[in-house]
Each structure stands twice: as C-alpha cells, then as structure tokens.
Amino acid sequence: MDMQAIQHFLSTTLVELGIKILAAVAFWVIGRWLIGRVISLIQASMNRNHVDPTLTKYLGSIVAVALNIALVLGILGYFGIQTTSFAAMLAGAGLAIGAAWSGLLGNFAAGAFMLVLRPVKVGDFVSVGGITGTVHELGLFGTTIITPDHVMTIVGNGKIFSDTIQNFSVLPVRRVDRTAQLAGSVDPLEAIERFKAAVARIPNVSTDPAPEVNLLDMNLNGSVIAVRPYTNNAHYWQVYFDTNEAIVRTCKEAGWPAPTPTQVTRIVQG
Numbered sequence: 001m002d003m004q005a006i007q008h009f010l011s012t013t014l015v016e017l018g019i020k021i022l023a024a025v026a027f028w029v030i031g032r033w034l035i036g037r038v039i040s041l042i043q044a045s046m047n048r049n050h051v052d053p054t055l056t057k058y059l060g061s062i063v064a065v066a067l068n069i070a071l072v073l074g075i076l077g078y079f080g081i082q083t084t085s086f087a088a089m090l091a092g093a094g095l096a097i098g099a100a101w102s103g104l105l106g107n108f109a110a111g112a113f114m115l116v117l118r119p120v121k122v123g124d125f126v127s128v129g130g131i132t133g134t135v136h137e138l139g140l141f142g143t144t145i146i147t148p149d150h151v152m153t154i155v156g157n158g159k160i161f162s163d164t165i166q167n168f169s170v171l172p173v174r175r176v177d178r179t180a181q182l183a184g185s186v187d188p189l190e191a192i193e194r195f196k197a198a199v200a201r202i203p204n205v206s207t208d209p210a211p212e213v214n215l216l217d218m219n220l221n222g223s224v225i226a227v228r229p230y231t232n233n234a235h236y237w238q239v240y241f242d243t244n245e246a247i248v249r250t251c252k253e254a255g256w257p258a259p260t261p262t263q264v265t266r267i268v269q270g
Contacts, residue, residue: 024075031071039064059112110157111140119165125233127166129155148237173206173230176240179216180225180247183259188215188223194254195227198246204235221259 039060046059115138120126124135126145133147142154168174182191192213199211209230216226227247231239 027075028071031074032068035064035067035071038067106158107141107156110161111138111142113161114138114143114157115140120167124167124169125236126168127164129159129163131155168236169233172232173209174233174236175212176229176231176236176243178227178240178243178247180227180251181259182222182225182251183257184222186222186254186256188225191223191225191250191254191256194250195225195247198250199227199229199243202229202239202242202246204231204239206230206232220261 042063043060114120120128120135120138120143122135122138125133126135128143128145131145131147131153133145133153135143136146136152137144140157142156143160145153145155147153180191180195182188192215195213196211199205199213205211206229211229212226213228214226215223217224227243229239229243
C-alpha cells in the first residue's frame with residue numbers, strides 16, 4: 001500500500017472537507033445575518049404603515065422560518081447532499097398539515113386580512129357572523145365579541161370575513177327606528193308636530209341630521225307615524241328607550257284614544 005498516496009488523499013480530502021465546513025459556517029452566519037436584516041426591514045416597513053403589531057410579528061416569524069429552511073437546503077446542496085427528496089418530504093408534510101388544519105388556517109388567513117384591511121376594530125359595535133355586540137379582541141384565529149346581554153362570544157375569522165360585516169360605529173351617528181300607531185280619530189299632522197317637539201327634548205339626540213318624523217302608513221287602526229331620531233352609537237339604547245317613553249307621554253298628554261280596529265258590518269236585505 002502506497003502510504004504517500006494515502007497521506008496525499010487524506011490531506012486533500014480533509015483540506016477540502018475543512019474548507020467546505022468553514023464555508024458552510026460562513027454561509028450560515030452570513031445567511032442568518034441577512035435573514036435578520038430582511039425581517040427587520042419588513043417589520044420596520046409594516047410599522048411605518050401602521051400595520052397591527054400582532055400581524056407584523058406573525059408575518060415576520062413566517063418569513064423567518066421560510067428563509068431559514070431555504071438557507072439549510074442551500075447549505076446541504078453545497079455539500080452535495082441531494083435535497084430533492086427532503087424538499088418533497090417537506091412539501092408532503094405541508095400538504096398533510098394544511099389538509100388537517102384547513103379550517104384553522106382559513107381562520108388565520110382571514111384574521112391576517114382583517115388586521116390589514118381593518119373592517120372592524122376593538123370597541124366597535126358590529127354585527128358579524130350572525131352575532132351583534134362590541135368587539136373586545138381581534139385575534140388571528142377568532143374575534144371576541146361582547147353581546148348586549150353581556151356574553152363573551154368568539155366568532156371564527158373565516159366566518160366573519162366570508163359573511164356580511166355591519167359596523168355601527170364607523171359613522172358619527174346612527175338612526176333609531178320607532179313607530180307610533182294612532183287611533184283613526186287622531187289628526188296625523190298634529191301628531192307629527194307633537195312628536196317632533198317631544199323627540200327634540202330627548203338628551204343626546206343629534207340635530208344634524210335632524211330627527212325624522214313622518215306619516216309611515218295607514219291601516220284599519222288609524223295612522224302609523226315613523227319616529228326616527230339620530231344619535232351616536234354610544235347613546236343608542238338610551239335614545240331608543242327615551243323615544244318610546246316620549247311617544248307614550250305625548251299620546252297621554254294629548255288625550256288621544258287607544259288605537260282599536262274599526263270594522264263596519266252591513267246587512268243587505270234580500
């Protein structure tokens with residue numbers, strides 16, 4: 001056995017292996033530094049655009065994981081290790097996880113879009129996914145809503161984003177819709193003037209737009225008056241109940257009779 005040839009082979013192999021190991025370490029250190037810089041730039045850009053901090057953090061984590069996997073695959077490829085089967089295994093695992101967690105991932109994606117588009121925010125009074133209440137917390141998978149009867153309800157973000165979203169807090173005022181059924185003997189024009197005066201005295205009723213009091217309909221009982229004041233969403237229920245009381249008080253002070261159905265029967269002699 002030629003010891004000189006063996007010594008030459010080992011020295012050459014060890015030197016080449018050492019160079020590759022040093023290069024791999026350099027690639028790892030430089031790659032990690034570059035990944036950190038990329039993540040910092042992405043997060044700084046999102047912060048400048050006032051993107052939600054929770055979304056910024058999670059997107060940064062996702063990008064970091066993806067870039068680290070790409071870095072490891074690149075280093076393995078540099079050593080001559082076939083990464084095709086490894087990448088295929090990762091892809092298969094990703095598909096399996098995606099199929100098993102399809103609903104959860106759908107809620108995650110919808111939550112990310114909600115944090116970016118912001119159709120609702122914490123403190124808004126909304127109707128989403130069949131639930132009406134005040135938004136307590138916006139999560140990446142679900143939104144917590146406190147209903148008017150003080151029940152904490154969590155709605156999946158996927159259901160919220162795929163359904164109609166009503167946000168009652170975006171506009172400065174909201175209309176309160178009430179009606180007053182009058183007897184047939186009551187003059188509806190006089191009633192409209194009395195209701196306008198009564199609604200104007202209710203606290204927290206907006207003057208711009210002004211309350212709407214109009215003749216809505218007529219039936220066998222008499223006239224139906226629509227009483228529709230506007231108010232800020234924070235005072236909605238106070239104005240709602242005060243409007244009911246104002247209608248009853250106005251009818252009582254005016255001495256109007258209670259509405260009763262009127263039916264005329266005619267007997268025709270044969």
